[in-house]
Amino acid sequence: MAYQIIPVTPFQQNCSLIWCEDTKQAAIVDPGGDPQLIQSAVTNAGVEVSKILLTHGHLDHVGAASILKERYQVPILGPHKDDEFWLSKMAMQCQMFGFPEVASFAPDQWLEHGELIDLGSLQLEVRHCPGHTPGHVVFIDHQHQLAIVGDVLFKGSIGRTDFPKGDHPTLINAIKTQLYTLEDSYRFLPGHGAMSSIGHEKQFNGFTR
Numbered sequence: 001m002a003y004q005i006i007p008v009t010p011f012q013q014n015c016s017l018i019w020c021e022d023t024k025q026a027a028i029v030d031p032g033g034d035p036q037l038i039q040s041a042v043t044n045a046g047v048e049v050s051k052i053l054l055t056h057g058h059l060d061h062v063g064a065a066s067i068l069k070e071r072y073q074v075p076i077l078g079p080h081k082d083d084e085f086w087l088s089k090m091a092m093q094c095q096m097f098g099f100p101e102v103a104s105f106a107p108d109q110w111l112e113h114g115e116l117i118d119l120g121s122l123q124l125e126v127r128h129c130p131g132h133t134p135g136h137v138v139f140i141d142h143q144h145q146l147a148i149v150g151d152v153l154f155k156g157s158i159g160r161t162d163f164p165k166g167d168h169p170t171l172i173n174a175i176k177t178q179l180y181t182l183e184d185s186y187r188f189l190p191g192h193g194a195m196s197s198i199g200h201e202k203q204f205n206g207f208t209r
Contacts, residue, residue: 001122001144005189006041009033009099013060016148016189019047020120027119029053029139029148030061030191031068033099038068050119054078054107055150056136057086058163059093061191066105075108077117080128083135084110085165111137127178131171132159138178140186147188147198153179155196158207175208 006015009032017038019026026047031038042049049072054062056079065076086093090104111117113128117139124139132151136159139148151159153175161168179188184199201208 001141001146002045003146003189004041004045006034006038008037009060009063011060011097012192014189014191014193017041017045017047018119018148019045020122023120024048025050025120027051027053027117028068030055030150031064032060033063035064035067035071038064039071049074051117052076053117053124053139053148055138055148055152055191056133057083058133058151059090059097059099059102061150062087063099063102066103076105077109078107078111078126079133079137080112080130080135081110082130083133086133086135110135113137129171129174129178131161131167131169131174133163134165134167136174140182145183145186147179147182147186149179149188149190151191153188153201153205153208154190154192155194155201156205157193158205159191172208180208 002021003018008015013032016029024047026049088104090102111126115126117124127138129152182198186198
């Protein structure tokens with residue numbers, strides 16, 4: 001898998017452009033804002049966007065999803081249906097985070113735990129990892145030992161659980177059962193900040209030890 005991290009929004013959320021190097025089929029993961037910046041990255045990479053993937057429903061991860069759906073005429077996949085609460089309350093989120101108004105929307109497909117998403121010759125496994133939000137999912141490329149984990153796990157930290165429907169014990173359980181069961185060599189792209197590896201976090205992340 002080839003990828004490019006595109007920090008967007010005042011929260012510097014890691015939107016990820018991922019693609020199959022064999023076919024140049026690409027997906028935009030968590031387009032939280034700055035759609036022109038994301039479009040420029042797509043053009044510069046010379047790839048063809050075939051889908052938009054969402055890890056969860058928070059505004060800084062989904063704010064430009066509808067714009068890019070129309071721009072590329074592609075479906076939005078994810079998150080899990082338990083995040084319908086967040087996607088249906090865009091106005092509340094815009095007010096909460098001080099963002100320009102974004103219309104509520106629903107994805108073309110809610111994702112379930114264990115589903116497989118094809119992207120050219122790549123395949124991503126969907127794992128449901130609730131806690132930060134109830135419908136949070138992560139995407140795992142086992143062939144290249146790379147995971148896209150949204151706001152579940154960060155380098156040296158974990159997702160916050162003080163927003164509505166967040167739950168700390170549920171988040172810790174998701175990390176330990178869905179991410180820490182991966183081999184230590186797996187790397188991950190978090191929703192904010194630098195990349196890390198599963199092994200590094202298992203050993204040094206004080207929030208999960």
